[in-house]
Amino acid sequence: MPYMWRILLLPLAGTMLGAGGCRSQEPAPSLYTTEQQLIKHITDSAHHFERSGNKAKALHYHKRALAIAEKKHLPEQEAKSLTHIGRIISNEDGKEGLGHLYKALNIARSINHHALQADIYAGISAVYKQQQQYEKALHALELHNLYADSLLAINQARELAQLKKNEYRKRERDISLTITITIIFILAIITYYFQRTRKLNSRLHTSIQVRDKLFSILAHDLRGPVNNVVSVLQLMEDDPLPEPEQRRMNRLLIKQSESLATTIDSLLQWSSNQLNGIKTTASCFSPSELIDKVLLLVEGQTRSKTLTVNNRVSRQFSVLADPDHFDLIIRNLLSNAIKFSHEGGSIEIGATSGNGSITFSVTDHGTGISPDDQKKFGESNMETNFGTSGEKGNGLGLLLVKDFVQANHGRIWLTSKKGEGTTFYFSLKAAPTK
Numbered sequence: 371m372p373y374m375w376r377i378l379l380l381p382l383a384g385t386m387l388g389a390g391g392c393r394s395q396e397p398a399p400s401l402y403t404t405e406q407q408l409i410k411h412i413t414d415s416a417h418h419f420e421r422s423g424n425k426a427k428a429l430h431y432h433k434r435a436l437a438i439a440e441k442k443h444l445p446e447q448e449a450k451s452l453t454h455i456g457r458i459i460s461n462e463d464g465k466e467g468l469g470h471l472y473k474a475l476n477i478a479r480s481i482n483h484h485a486l487q488a489d490i491y492a493g494i495s496a497v498y499k500q501q502q503q504y505e506k507a508l509h510a511l512e513l514h515n516l517y518a519d520s521l522l523a524i525n526q527a528r529e530l531a532q533l534k535k536n537e538y539r540k541r542e543r544d545i546s547l548t549i550t551i552t553i554i555f556i557l558a559i560i561t562y563y564f565q566r567t568r569k570l571n572s573r574l575h576t577s578i579q580v581r582d583k584l585f586s587i588l589a590h591d592l593r594g595p596v597n598n599v600v601s602v603l604q605l606m607e608d609d610p611l612p613e614p615e616q617r618r619m620n621r622l623l624i625k626q627s628e629s630l631a632t633t634i635d636s637l638l639q640w641s642s643n644q645l646n647g648i649k650t651t652a653s654c655f656s657p658s659e660l661i662d663k664v665l666l667l668v669e670g671q672t673r674s675k676t677l678t679v680n681n682r683v684s685r686q687f688s689v690l691a692d693p694d695h696f697d698l699i700i701r702n703l704l705s706n707a708i709k710f711s712h713e714g715g716s717i718e719i720g721a722t723s724g725n726g727s728i729t730f731s732v733t734d735h736g737t738g739i740s741p742d743d744q745k746k747f748g749e750s751n752m753e754t755n756f757g758t759s760g761e762k763g764n765g766l767g768l769l770l771v772k773d774f775v776q777a778n779h780g781r782i783w784l785t786s787k788k789g790e791g792t793t794f795y796f797s798l799k800a801a802p803t804k
Contacts, residue, residue, distance in 0.1 A: 405442045409435045409451070416454065429458050446486065449477040453490050460497040468497050484524075488517035648777035650692040654801035657730070658683040660693060661719055664700045668708065675713045679704070683721040688801035689728050695774040696798070700732070702767035703794050707734035710792070727780070727797045735791040744786060747772075771796070 416431035436451035438444075452474035460467025471494050478486040491514035498507035603623075661681050665672075672679055689696070700719075707717045711734045718733045739747070747768060775782040775796045786792035 405438060405444060406447060409438055409444070409447045412438070413451070413454070420458070425458055425461070429455060432458070445477050445481050446483060449474040449481075449483070449486055449490070452477070453486075453493055457493050457496070460493075460500065464497050464501050468494065471497065484517050485521055488514050488521060491517065648695075648773060650695065650777050652690055652692055652778070654688050654690050655693045655696075656685065657687055657689050657696060657721065657728070658685050660697055661700055664697060664704060667701065668704050671705065671708045672717075675708065675711065675715075677708060677711055677714070678716040680716065680718045683719060683730070687721055687723060687728055689798045690801045691778040691780070691798045692774075695778055699771050699774050699796065700730075702771045703732040706767060706794075707732055707736070707792070710734060710736035710738075712736055723800055726800055728800050729795055729797040731793050731795050733791065733793040738788040738790050739784070739786040739792050740788055744784060747784065 420428035439448035456470030495510035782796040
């Protein structure tokens with residue numbers, strides 16, 4: 371580089387030196403020892419006096435910091451204090467100032483402190499420039515830049531390594547997150563198919579139960595009435611019967627046909643409920659009025675056994691349920707009570723209200739239900755049985771009652787004592803008051 375260009379670069383060095391040169395990053399205060407904290411506090415005070423123009427006071431404080439550093443064998447703080455002293459003294463005595471700076475440089479070299487060496491070389495360059503020894507000033511400045519560039523390269527390498535480390539950690543987090551999301555997704559799919567399989571298995575189990583029940587009814591409860599009808603018809607066709615016997619046979623045919631029709635209707639309704647579910651259309655209605663209509667439908671059954679049925683449900687009561695379902699519930703419970711009542715007996719239908727619901731009861735004083743059969747009702751597994759006049763039942767009616775009560779968000783239960791009678795209870799939601 372030509373000599374004149376070097377001279378022109380020296381003002382730039384002065385600007386850098388005025389800014390404090392290339393300083394190493396100060397450690398966090400929490401990492402200082404007690405002596406280092408004391409030296410830093412004294413040095414900060416010295417800088418304060420130097421900025422305010424009181425260089426004598428600043429020099430005094432720097433020398434105090436130097437004394438502590440020498441006593442406690444803190445070479446880095448010693449070198450820094452010597453650098454500060456050399457800069458201040460060089461304004462009055464350049465030779466003495468350079469002595470302090472070179473002493474500081476030797477200490478910095480001994481501890482291999484590149485940032486401190488760069489800072490000291492900047493101070494030396496400033497003193498030589500002040501003495502107009504431009505070659506030496508430029509040489510010191512070049513050494514300052516050399517160390518500064520080296521530190522910059524080191525810092526850049528560290529930053530690059532940190533960036534790579536951060537990128538690697540980010541990639542690890544992304545991979546971990548991806549793996550976690552994938553596992554959760556797979557578990558969700560497995561859970562979904564497991565639940566779906568359970569539902570399918572449950573439906574399959576229900577279908578098998580429906581099939582078994584259907585085969586049982588077809589094999590026993592339907593076959594018997596059909597065979598009876600066929601036998602009566604064959605008897606009437608083979609030999610002419612006397613008129614009284616003819617009328618008796620006709621009544622028997624009607625009775626068997628009605629039993630067969632009732633069984634088929636119940637069977638179809640129950641099968642549909644099991645396979646397709648029950649759909650409800652709730653509305654507010656008077657249960658007492660519907661019960662009166664049902665009593666008209668079963669009047670023939672009650673008259674044949676000279677039974678008295680008392681509807682004691684209040685006309686003031688109103689329920690929120692499906693009226694068609696309520697009709698079927700009452701009709702089946704009444705038919706069941708009639709079937710197991712003795713001739714000349716009575717049946718009571720009652721209701722009480724409370725807690726937003728109405729509880730209905732259908733009571734007979736007939737044969738009663740054994741504890742084992744009561745348990746079977748709770749398990750929805752009623753079996754074929756016979757009434758007091760030989761009426762045949764297959765339990766489908768009570769299963770329908772239970773299904774329809776539950777479909778209307780109610781519950782059903784019974785109390786019974788063998789030989790004394792039975793009371794069926796069921797509760798439905800009361801209609802809201804206006």
